[in-house]
Amino acid sequence: MKTLKELAERRAAAVAAKKLLLKKFETAPKPSDPDMVAKSAEREAVAAARETRRVERERSVQEERDRQIVEAAAVARAASAQADALEAEAKNRIARVATDNAERKTERDRRYAARKAKQR
DSSP, X not given: OOOHHHHHHHHHHHHHHHHHHHHHHHHSOOTTSHHHHHHHHHHHHHHHHHHXXXXXXXXXXXXXXXXXXXXXXXXHHHHHHHHHHHHHXXXXXXXXXXXXXXXXXXXXXXXXXXXHHHHO
């Protein structure tokens, strides 16, 4: 067990430490002190500037997303238009082939009929 002298010394040291802490807080600048008001205003200005930069950054990111969406839609429209053009060209080619075949058959039938008419 510790001696009474050691306990008294520890207690005195604790009291002294508390007094030092109280003295430190008493000498600390008050919130109404001009330096503290200036620092507080500076911190608020920095925070406001930070918030402004954050909002600007979010706005630019959103603008980039919107631009990419518009660009993707334009690419999709162009691809769709190209696909429609290819489809129309294919249909036109098929129609021309069908028309050519019908014309050839008609000409062949006419020649056949003419040949049969000569034979009679």
